[in-house]
Amino acid sequence: MSIKIIKAGIFDSVQDNGRLGYQHLGINPGGVIDSFSAQLANAILGKEFTGPLLELHFPASKIRFTNSNIICISAADFSPYIDGVPVELNHPLMVKSNSVLEFKKRVSGTWCYIAFLKTLVVNKWLGSYSTHTKVVAGGKEGRILETGDVIETTSEINTSQHFNWKTPPLDFSSKEIEFITGSEWNYLSDESKYNFEHCFFCITSSSDRMGYRLSGVTLDAIQKQELLSSAVSMGTVQLLPNGQLIVLMADHQTTGGYPKVAHVVSSSLSLLAQKSMQDIIDFKLISLQEAEEKFIKRQRYLQHIQEECKARMKALGIE
Amino acid sequence: MKKAFPYTIFPLGDSALVLEFGDEIDLELNQHIQHIFKKIKQANLNYVTDAVPAYATLAVFYNLLEVPYDREKSSFETVAEKLRVIVENSRSVDIAKEKKIIEIPVCYSLKFGIDLTELAQKNKMDIAELITIHFSTVYYVFMIGFLPGFAYMGEVDASIATPRRSTPRQEVAAGSVGIAGKQTGIYPFSSPGGWNIIGRTPIQLFKKNAEPPMLLQQGDKIKFFSITEDEYKNYKGRHI
Known part of the structure; x- marks a missing residue:
């Protein structure tokens, strides 16, 4: 068989x-x-x-x-x-x-x-x-x-x-990816925080099961200090030294040292995963409690x- | 009197949280984190799926569907409260039993230690001196992360501590021993990586069918010793 x-x-x-x-x-x-x-x-x-x-x-x-x-x-x-x-x-x-x-x-x-x-x-x-x-x-x-x-x-x-x-068929057309802030959200300048929430980001071709790399407006960190390695999670959005973002996916490493500026919420991970090269995403801030409730509901x-x-x-x- | 370790708790996404005890590499702090890690494991909470100790943090992953429901607060708060109780009850750190030192052979030849020349120049010493300084220290495993079984060890003597390479290599060979800042580590698998490579061990650090699958654990003490290329070849395939 x-x-x-x-x-x-x-x-x-x-x-x-x-x-x-x-x-x-x-x-x-x-x-x-x-x-x-x-x-x-x-x-x-x-x-x-x-x-x-x-x-x-x-x-x-x-x-x-x-x-x-x-x-x-x-x-x-x-x-x-x-x-x-x-x-x-x-x-x-x-x-x-x-x-x-x-x-x-x-x-x-x-x-x-x-x-x-x-x-x-x-x-x-x-x-x-x-x-x-x-x-x-x-x-x-x-x-x-x-x-x-x-x-x-x-x-x-x-x-x-x-x-x-x-x-019903699953609809992956929405651009809206919901997130909650990460522990280093405040590393971003006010302008970068605004841009994170209001600008579109594009999925690049160097995306795979480890992580989806995004391209978009360059974000700057007001704090540049190197972080000690600590745990990351699927959905963690890291700010890379070049000012671009990566969202960690299923095969991510267990720990990392880049600033964790945000986390895509669990209920948005399916939609994000189904995006492909050149697709546009739009981050939307929600509260932790909403994120928990949405996941439990799904x-x-x-x-x-x-x-x-x-x-x-x-x-x-x-x- | 035991040293108190103040900490904060914050979310790591919607299904995990982090207990942060500081932001520096400190032996005592790290041992405290290991102690709490063990207490959390022992508590056997049905909703905890993973706990990940690092240098100065401990992340706890949980299954939202299993966290006891409380309409007054978020699941994050419920889990955080439970963990606060565990931390409060973990004040007395049992003095860690003197661990046996694990000895690891390293061939510090120029063939394997591809950054030896550059590192010696940067640190203004000759290669032999750099190697001797590296293997004369007993290192402590602060955390495991990055790759399966990759141990972050420290601290490297200040005279040879060197920042990561500005451009990471596409591939670093399995067994490579490297330095990054005050840390030293061994790549259990070939992988892209930015550490300065000074040698290679013939020891297989990760065996998928062994229990546990890896040689080094957080809290272990290790010491390197120098072997020749011939000895390296004869070691090949052998384990400690």
């Missing part, structure tokens, strides 16, 4: 929600770069949020299903086709044995997820299936997917049942979808 990568994409990997509890050893959590969308893909299949899935970038892998399975494709729209027929996102899909999934063109978003009802059998390292390319551990042999890779699945499933549910929504879909799968006799 397996799937086969018949043509590898450029940066596709096995991920899950990340490797928690090891940052004091310098081991970053990693995991999916768009946690909300990845959890949604699992939720639509009524599965736990913690299972391994594939994270795809465009151009994405072409995949043969050696055995039948039920999958859900979520997040970025790369025009998925199964055996030449276009298929929907955010909807359970019955995939017959020997069928081929391919992605024809990027319509929206940057990262796409595939969740599998019959789970991928991949390497777990320190409690997580996430691919850690530096340590070469987790996922598929600790590396990005290559042509010819075969990934086992736990079993196969075949059904003629119709899945009469889907969630997670409750996911839990609701998961419970509902689990019940529906069960009603169809699928588990």
Whole structure:
């Protein structure tokens, strides 16, 4: 029972929600770069949020299903086709044995997820299936997917049942990225603070799973002192010595020494992750309490979808 | 009387906070942070997902869905209050047991120590002197960060302390030993990096299947010793 990568994409990997509890050893959590969308893909299949899935970038892998399975494709729209027929996102899909999934063109978003009802059998390292390319551990042999890779699945499933549910497509068009201030916000001059909030910033081509580098108006720090290294987080916005910004993403280092001027809030990380080169973003300040509430609300929504879909799968006799 | 370490707490995004005890490299302060780190681990709070001690700070990451709900305050405040109690109850630092010194072989040849010549010139001494000063000090591991298993050690003797290179290298080889300001460290993996490289260790610092996966831990004491290129070759693949 397996799937086969018949043509590898450029940066596709096995991920899950990340490797928690090891940052004091310098081991970053990693995991999916768009946690909300990845959890949604699992939720639509009524599965736990913690299972391994594939994270795809465009151009994405072409995949043969050696055995039948039920999958859900979520997040970025790369025009998925199964055996030449276009298929929907955010909807359970019955995939017959020997069928081929391919992605024809990027319509929206940057990262796409595939969740599998019959789970991928991949390497777990320190409690997580996430691919850690530096340590070469987790996922598929600790590396990005290559042509010819075969990934086992736990079993196969075949059904003629119709899945009469889907969630609305995710909209990644908004420019608005919400943030709260960071511990070195006051390092910025008043003019730079104003510019941070009121100017557009552009995602540059040197952005990857480690961080999204922005270009825009040069910001100046009134305090130039070097900082002692301390912990950073996904979403931390650092001011680089050249006055430009970087937002740390899933594969960020555990610690850093650049001023932390802001933090993108958790509920905006999905939207930011799905931005691509040359996309424009507009930072909007919110309060910490609002940030907490928005995140909790989104997670409750996911839990609701998961419970509902689990019940529906069960009603169809699928588990 | 134990020294009191005043601190402040501030958010690190919406799902983490930082206890900041100061802004300098100080052994006693760092040991206090380690002590609190252990107390937080022992408290086993179900909402704490990660705790990251550094030189003068301790970051605590939490799962917002697990933090006990209180309509009167933010989750940040709820977690901060809980941690304040832990810090208050952690006043008495048990004198750290005298740790064994971990000895690490380093080949300080010009082949591996690609910045030796420049560093010796900058610090107005000859290379042999610089190397001797580097391996004569017992270093303390202040924190782990940057890369898996990368130990920030200090403090380097003032006579050889040298700022980071202005332009970082695209790739520094695994095992490289470097100096950045008063810090010294070893790259467990090849990586881009800006430290001044003075040698290389044949020791594998990070083994993914070992428990724990890394040789050096915060609070460890380490001492380097000099080996030749031949000895380096024979060490290859061996661990401490």
